[in-house]
Amino acid sequence: MESLLEKIKAGVLWDFPGGVHPPQRKKLSNQTEISLLPLAEHYWVPVKQHIGAVNHILVASGDKVKKGQALTAFNDKMSVPVHAPTSGTIGKIEPHVSAHPSGIPALSIQIIADGLDEWCEISPKIHFRTLPKSDVIGFIQAAGVAGLGGAAFPTHVKQTPNQPCEILLINGVECEPYITSDDRVMREHADEVIHGIEVLAYILEPKLVVIAIEDNKPEAINAMEAACAGKANFVVRVLPTKYPAGGEKQIIQVITNMEVPKGKISADIGVVSQNVGTVYAIYKAIYLGEPLIDRVVTVTGENIETAGNYRLPIGTPIAHVLNHVKHDNQHNERVIMGGPMMGFTVLNKQVPVTKITNCLLIPTQQELPDAPPEQACIRCGECADACPASLLPQQLYWHSKAKEHDKAQAYNLFDCIECGACAFVCPSDIPLVQYYRQTKAEIREANEEKIKAEKAKERFETRNARLERDKQERLDKHKRSAELRKQSLNTDQSAQDKIAAAMARAKAKKAQKNSTNDITKTDQNAEPNTLENTTLENSAVEKNAVESNISQSNSPIKNKAQEAIARAKAKREAKLNNNASTEEQNTTAPPSHKVESDLDHSPNEPVEADPIKSKAQAAIARAKAKREAKLKNADATATNSQKASASDSASQKEAEPKPENQRAATLTHDSTIDSNNDEIASTVSPIKLKAQAAIARAKAKKAAKLAEESKPAAHSSAESDKTTLEPKTAADQTDEQVDEHLQTSTTNEPTEISEAMYQTELEIDPIKSKAQAAIARAKAKRQQKMAEQASVTQPENAKAEANIQFDAEAKSRAKAAIERAKARRDQANQLAHGGETGSSSITNTTTASSLDSESGNSEDENANQVKAAKVKAALAKAKAKRQKS
Amino acid sequence: MILLYSLIALGTLAVIFGLVLGYSSIRFKVESDPIVEQIDSVLPQTQCGQCGYPGCKPYAQAVADGDEINKCPPGGEATIQKIADLTGREVKPLDGGDNIKKVAYIREDECIGCTKCIQACPVDAIVGASKVMHTVIIDECTGCDLCVEPCPVDCIDMLPVKGKPETWKWQLQNIEIKQIS
Ligand code: SF4
Ligand code: SF4
Ligand code: SF4
Numbered sequence A: 001m002e003s004l005l006e007k008i009k010a011g012v013l014w015d016f017p018g019g020v021h022p023p024q025r026k027k028l029s030n031q032t033e034i035s036l037l038p039l040a041e042h043y044w045v046p047v048k049q050h051i052g053a054v055n056h057i058l059v060a061s062g063d064k065v066k067k068g069q070a071l072t073a074f075n076d077k078m079s080v081p082v083h084a085p086t087s088g089t090i091g092k093i094e095p096h097v098s099a100h101p102s103g104i105p106a107l108s109i110q111i112i113a114d115g116l117d118e119w120c121e122i123s124p125k126i127h128f129r130t131l132p133k134s135d136v137i138g139f140i141q142a143a144g145v146a147g148l149g150g151a152a153f154p155t156h157v158k159q160t161p162n163q164p165c166e167i168l169l170i171n172g173v174e175c176e177p178y179i180t181s182d183d184r185v186m187r188e189h190a191d192e193v194i195h196g197i198e199v200l201a202y203i204l205e206p207k208l209v210v211i212a213i214e215d216n217k218p219e220a221i222n223a224m225e226a227a228c229a230g231k232a233n234f235v236v237r238v239l240p241t242k243y244p245a246g247g248e249k250q251i252i253q254v255i256t257n258m259e260v261p262k263g264k265i266s267a268d269i270g271v272v273s274q275n276v277g278t279v280y281a282i283y284k285a286i287y288l289g290e291p292l293i294d295r296v297v298t299v300t301g302e303n304i305e306t307a308g309n310y311r312l313p314i315g316t317p318i319a320h321v322l323n324h325v326k327h328d329n330q331h332n333e334r335v336i337m338g339g340p341m342m343g344f345t346v347l348n349k350q351v352p353v354t355k356i357t358n359c360l361l362i363p364t365q366q367e368l369p370d371a372p373p374e375q376a377c378i379r380c381g382e383c384a385d386a387c388p389a390s391l392l393p394q395q396l397y398w399h400s401k402a403k404e405h406d407k408a409q410a411y412n413l414f415d416c417i418e419c420g421a422c423a424f425v426c427p428s429d430i431p432l433v434q435y436y437r438q439t440k441a442e443i444r445e446a447n448e449e450k451i452k453a454e455k456a457k458e459r460f461e462t463r464n465a466r467l468e469r470d471k472q473e474r475l476d477k478h479k480r481s482a483e484l485r486k487q488s489l490n491t492d493q494s495a496q497d498k499i500a501a502a503m504a505r506a507k508a509k510k511a512q513k514n515s516t517n518d519i520t521k522t523d524q525n526a527e528p529n530t531l532e533n534t535t536l537e538n539s540a541v542e543k544n545a546v547e548s549n550i551s552q553s554n555s556p557i558k559n560k561a562q563e564a565i566a567r568a569k570a571k572r573e574a575k576l577n578n579n580a581s582t583e584e585q586n587t588t589a590p591p592s593h594k595v596e597s598d599l600d601h602s603p604n605e606p607v608e609a610d611p612i613k614s615k616a617q618a619a620i621a622r623a624k625a626k627r628e629a630k631l632k633n634a635d636a637t638a639t640n641s642q643k644a645s646a647s648d649s650a651s652q653k654e655a656e657p658k659p660e661n662q663r664a665a666t667l668t669h670d671s672t673i674d675s676n677n678d679e680i681a682s683t684v685s686p687i688k689l690k691a692q693a694a695i696a697r698a699k700a701k702k703a704a705k706l707a708e709e710s711k712p713a714a715h716s717s718a719e720s721d722k723t724t725l726e727p728k729t730a731a732d733q734t735d736e737q738v739d740e741h742l743q744t745s746t747t748n749e750p751t752e753i754s755e756a757m758y759q760t761e762l763e764i765d766p767i768k769s770k771a772q773a774a775i776a777r778a779k780a781k782r783q784q785k786m787a788e789q790a791s792v793t794q795p796e797n798a799k800a801e802a803n804i805q806f807d808a809e810a811k812s813r814a815k816a817a818i819e820r821a822k823a824r825r826d827q828a829n830q831l832a833h834g835g836e837t838g839s840s841s842i843t844n845t846t847t848a849s850s851l852d853s854e855s856g857n858s859e860d861e862n863a864n865q866v867k868a869a870k871v872k873a874a875l876a877k878a879k880a881k882r883q884k885s
Numbered sequence B: 001m002i003l004l005y006s007l008i009a010l011g012t013l014a015v016i017f018g019l020v021l022g023y024s025s026i027r028f029k030v031e032s033d034p035i036v037e038q039i040d041s042v043l044p045q046t047q048c049g050q051c052g053y054p055g056c057k058p059y060a061q062a063v064a065d066g067d068e069i070n071k072c073p074p075g076g077e078a079t080i081q082k083i084a085d086l087t088g089r090e091v092k093p094l095d096g097g098d099n100i101k102k103v104a105y106i107r108e109d110e111c112i113g114c115t116k117c118i119q120a121c122p123v124d125a126i127v128g129a130s131k132v133m134h135t136v137i138i139d140e141c142t143g144c145d146l147c148v149e150p151c152p153v154d155c156i157d158m159l160p161v162k163g164k165p166e167t168w169k170w171q172l173q174n175i176e177i178k179q180i181s
């Protein structure tokens, strides 16, 4: 090492392989002094301008800040803060187009300048030599100094190397064409730069400080030499001009003849290098106490008349710079950030100046024409000769193009410094560097994905293991409890009674079902043809009426929810109707017709906005809409794809919104009535809500079972669809929903639930809305299942069901059903009051008719019956509770 | 006589070598990575089932058993290439589907807390509990789509993953300098 230092001192220089000599074009901008531009109106300071961790923001929108005030914190070692470039108010804090070739928005802080440019309190540390080194490093970090040369590597990190520092290398090479900012800094601020170096030297205690400058900057060399005079360990080395001599690895090679080993950093071989601009920033941070809030930027290119160097606050939008320098205002001018070799075209002119922006190049078209089309590689080998990293660019290119990432990596792709020398010399105009950058990004992404995939696999396997374990545990538990049950069954007489009762119920139900089927069949033929044309014509009118109704309603939120519900339902009905109409269109007429007449006397009362409720409704609507989509799919198989039916369905759709909207209106009507009702529970009964949730759950299950069971009995499922289709006109009519079949019982229950629910409507209660949502979910599931069934059913059935609605007989049957349902409810009340044990026998006998119609066989049946009874008990309990309160 | 000796000598040698070989084949048995494991390791582990199998491992098994190698949309061309390399088969164009990276996003104010999506997610990327809002851990989500279907209120969207500057792909436009006089 000693001899090396001697050699360096003696002025020996080495060389690096490759390199190119692009036109320098530095005279454009290095003739004038560094000048200032007027303050911009606002600045966009990106939060993360360095390599390393992201900081958290210390200011909020609307805060007043002074110039130099820290905007972000720096908690860990790898982060540096950013500071306000001027005094003013914090505007937005949001992603703003970034100073990156992609322009992907990065979180930035907007500062609206107040024009005063007032400094915050700053404390110079001229006597830094009396302070501990770690403190000085801390000041540098707090001042936000990051490498101004290229990568914005936090400077303070470089100042704490693991290895003792032999050589402190100050990089004033500035090899990239056009750029002269370091040149001007050295010319105008040589003494300050030397002061900055002294701060670094104090921390690092290097044996030698080398200031490296290319020989195309004679004034800067003179200035630095003058400033160094009398300092024993400071030498100024003049390098021959060759691109990219300014690269860290290259400059180290030139000055010390050492190569930085792969995967190591320069500090590992005892060399710390800093850019001149960075050193100047360190001077300002320590001697003046000023954080890094501005930097010298070369604004150049033949488009700029007043090309030169400007001290621009960090965050200055490029548009502001362009407004204040004289330039040919071509509208499609390109702005290149950085030099022509390594820079990139910015996405738009709101891109801010950042800590690493050393140049803004605005060239004319002649100066930097668009790249000519890429030709095939002729294997000339020029690129390999030019590569300063001794890579084989053409191989890298082949493998990059073929996306052979492994091979590209085998050719040391990641040692490429992206200098662009290879692309510069390539006679085939291949944008080699871009290929490398792309491939590097792809490899990084692939690695990331690989890690993610491994993580996913691990999670997947862990999850499977967990599920397996849970299943095992459940099985064990079931086994145990089954055994227990068996034992108790043998000993308990009442349980056996129950089973017998359930079987009796099942039988009764079957008998009843048979009779209903007969009725349905006779109805079919008796049905009169209704006016299909009238409905279609009326549809537009009706629709308008509905819309006006909706718009009358006061609450926009509710309105929306209603609309959503209406839409969802309309869809469903349209679908159902369409299904039914494939055979005979007129069957669809009755429901819509009836609806029309109902519409007139349906009150559409404005109701106060209840956000939670409307949310719940929205959820219901969504759930229904989803079911619709399902239904549609299912129908697609059953429906004829005739044009006639298609057009019919379209018109039906238009006609549909009414019933649904009306139903929604009715429900809200309920709630308003209820609000006046003294019976409303003013406090929410959690038990009730629980009961509701339980009902919903139970129903979902039951429906699932039912769907399976009712497959053979196509009639019943079609009928169930019919019942849901029936518009409800008034609150008291909901009980009329009660039907002849099991489906009836399931549809009936929801009405009861909704009654119960709407009675508690007034309380804005999240629990309630959750319960509603649960019910909605359950309904959706059940109906979905049924819809599937319906698609299997013959259209004739659908027609028959539709007809029933207008059939006198059917009405009378409905009445009978109502009575049954009422009886059942009374009974359920009794059950609730009478306690569990005593009531079980009563339930068995009286609900035999009403519980009805699960068309399955006895064992499944029993389970269902028991479940239904439980549900009813819960429901009754809930009601009893309500009445009490 | 010479014939006999030579036969004995050769026979003895044969037996010795046979024993040595037999022993070493047991003693120094190479635990080779079974092909299924290798294929599984290049699959994206999205566990989405788009290949028609209930996860990546079953598909790896199927490929090893002779199924087509182009059935994994999330893996895309890259994965097909890798499997082709592993199995020595022809590279085929992807069989349907797109492989835009996506992650699930739950519109949280619409979530009703039903936990159905949690049950569907193969990698436990959804957090939440019954009746409270759920959300997706973006970093863990593999974008498999499996949670979208079970949601009763359709509040799950599959959004394309936003690009990051770190993984942004450069366009192949370069800045030409050499024409300068
Ligand atoms: S861009 Fe990479 S490959 Fe091309 S010359 Fe520079 S270091 Fe070599
Ligand atoms: S300089 Fe261009 S044409 Fe010549 S070998 Fe390299 S990539 Fe191919
Ligand atoms: S398609 Fe691909 S990612 Fe999805 S399960 Fe199959 S192998 Fe896995």
Ligand code: SF4
Pocket (backbone or CB within 6 Å): B103, B104, B120, B121, B122, B123, B124, B125, B126, B136, B140, B141, B142, B143, B144, B145, B146, B147, B148
């Ligand atoms: S959150 Fe959804 S898309 Fe993402 S991994 Fe889980 S199930 Fe797949």
